[in-house]
Amino acid sequence: MSTPRVQRECGPCTACCTTHRILELDKKAGVRCPHVRQKKCSIYGNHPPSCKVYACAWLIGGLPEEERPDRSGMVMDIRAAKYRGKIFRFCEMFEVREGASKEVKHKQAIVHLVDNEGWIVGLHKLGSSKVTYYRPSSINDAEFSAILAEVDGVIEKMVRALTPPQQL
């Protein structure tokens, strides 16, 4: 849970406290953080830097009000990578409850983002470390590998910048 950047607040949602890896706590993706208590962070204020800065697509106003992740069943992150002068948009989707990605609205969202918007979508199913990627047919294998490496590099640098050296 993070400090909101817009009008929204996380409220009782703690979805990303399960879906996301927290390096500082050695918490794996898909495992509920032990600090979640009664739909809140019990160490709020002293929670790790990566929790403090994190804001999902819903929190920053990118999704309708009713799509708050604890209700919709999916946490979504928006990212971008630059490759050969072109910006590629990513949406990473994390299941909050098992099987949520099979629901019609989420399947339709993936098709829309890839086919109509030209985005890359990474789907993280609950309980699996494998990521399934969907990409527009205009992006070939070589380009896709380079774009993924670019995104991974940016995320890794961000996490390292936020994490005290003794915790790496």
Ligand code: SF4
């Ligand atoms: S998933 Fe989004 S709304 Fe829910 S706790 Fe995390 S940042 Fe807040």
Ligand code: SF4
């Ligand atoms: S430390 Fe708090 S904000 Fe961070 S994952 Fe755990 S419960 Fe969520």
